[in-house]
Amino acid sequence: MADASAKKIHKTRPNAGVGSYIIADGVTLYEGQLVQLESGYLNHWDETGDFLGILVGGDDRAGNGVIIGETSDTPPPEGRVNESGVVLMHVAVAGTATQAKVGDLVFCADSDVANLTLTDTTNPPVGRLVRFRSVSDCDVQLFTPAEYSAGIADATWNS
Numbered sequence: 001m002a003d004a005s006a007k008k009i010h011k012t013r014p015n016a017g018v019g020s021y022i023i024a025d026g027v028t029l030y031e032g033q034l035v036q037l038e039s040g041y042l043n044h045w046d047e048t049g050d051f052l053g054i055l056v057g058g059d060d061r062a063g064n065g066v067i068i069g070e071t072s073d074t075p076p077p078e079g080r081v082n083e084s085g086v087v088l089m090h091v092a093v094a095g096t097a098t099q100a101k102v103g104d105l106v107f108c109a110d111s112d113v114a115n116l117t118l119t120d121t122t123n124p125p126v127g128r129l130v131r132f133r134s135v136s137d138c139d140v141q142l143f144t145p146a147e148y149s150a151g152i153a154d155a156t157w158n159s
Contacts, residue, residue, distance in 0.1 A: 017082060017083060018080055018083065019052065020079070020080050021041070021079055022040075022042065022077070023041065023059075023070075023077050024039075024041035024043045024071075025069050026070075027042075028066060028069075029042065029055050029058060029067045029068070029069075031055050031067075032054065032055065032113065033054070033113070034110075034111045034112075034113060035055050035079065035081055035111065036049030036050055041069070042079045042081070045110065046109070046111070047121065050145065051124065051126055051148040052081045053081045053084070053142055053144070053145070054082050054088070054113075054142060055081055056082045057080040058077065058078060059077035060077075067079060085141060085143060085144040085147065086141070086142055087139050087142075088113060088127075089131075090133075090139070091113055091116060091138055092114065092138070093106060093117065093129060093138040093140060094115075094119065094135075097129065097132055097135045101118055102129050105120070105125035105127075105128055106126060106129055106140050107119065107123065109121045109123070124152050125143070126142055126143060126148075127140045127141050127143050128140070
């Protein structure tokens with residue numbers, strides 16, 4: 001490899017904080033759920049793919065309000081994901097949430113935000129606790145895809 005030896009202006013775009021991804025074939029997604037990139041396609045978060053964020057919308061291919069993947073469509077339906085590190089407000093967090101746990105990692109074994117927990121599920125976290133009001137009223141800041149990737153860069157989450 002050699003260093004660059006000539007000027008090259010690249011086409012760029014700003015990071016808007018919302019990404020759009022092709023939905024895995026036959027997968028139904030719901031706004032407000034946690035999602036991941038799995039084999040290049042958008043799918044429910046289940047700790048096996050790369051965490052992206054929270055689904056904020058998607059293509060309704062049948063006009064019935066359902067966001068479902070169909071990879072044979074041209075173009076295939078896409079889901080839109082808030083991957084900005086958004087703070088989910090007023091959510092319940094299991095695992096004995098207290099004021100002393102603010103700053104701790106938050107986990108979720110599936111795509112349902114109702115299952116957020118401070119209990120390590122032996123898999124990567126999705127964010128961190130940023131405000132405690134009560135166990136049923138907390139704020140959780142989700143990781144951006146870059147923060148998630150950096151946290152698992154050496155195959156273990158660095159807490």
